[in-house]
Amino acid sequence: MDHFTPATALAGGGLIGLAASLLIVTTGRCAGVSGIVDGALRRDSPAWRWAFLGGLVAGGALLRVVAPAMVPGLAGSALGPMGVAVAGVVVGFGARVGGGCTSGHGIIGNSRLSPRSVVATITFMAAGFATVAVLRSLRG
């Protein structure tokens, strides 16, 4: 457990919650990232979705300058570049079919006690644990 970082986990989580709260209290829009990507790719999407995604990228650029270790990139993945792209496809497809991801179900839905979000969160967590366990056994 020497990697356990409770202080930054709580602070970062609180900031994520605040960011999503700022959006929904001001505009009534949900900061579910997979849903925003979906909406942004549709014709005549309102500007706020692209603005939110631009904010995410701008935040990433800022972190790369002030705290580069926080955004190490995905080049170190054991999957290799094509494997990472495939993981992206599976994540995007699954999250949209399931109606949300770690933000939409995990934070926004759970925080209003939406039964669908609770079930989705338990399901994707369990699937994530199982996938890593299978990969671990395959790699010996």
Next chain:
Amino acid sequence: MAERATVEAATAFGAGLLFAIGLGIAGMTDPAKVLGFLDLGGDWDPSLLLVMGAAVPVHAVAWWILRRRGGPLLGGPVPRRPAPVFDARLLGGSALFGIGWGLAGVCPGPGVVSAVTGGSGLLYVGGLALGVAASRLVAKPPALEEREPDLGVPADTAIAPSA
């Protein structure tokens, strides 16, 4: 006064920026950290439970404010909750999402943030967009509840009609 769409976009940009910084501080943009959480069989790192454990109660306050006000600051109704339908889409889609998350240690938010690193970061976002687009073959928006269920909102608080 600026048009609603402009204020909405400016707010969304600021929210996205804060969201990314929160993800970075929390460790969500480091795939090794995420995989350390998902690897129950190894030197398990429970930190990411605390990320959700902090974000959820903060956002619960946002729902409480929305219900008390009867809607967002820019006007409009409180977003309605999906009706509790537990179908193959919800379960299968969420399971697939979890598998993809476990493969790379990257969920959509951190993926978009990592696009700035180029290379594999851009490949992930390209894959994400492709998967999202492909989901339209089988996905459909969930039905919404007729009205917001009572979650402890005072009786004298008006709930905006969800027209």
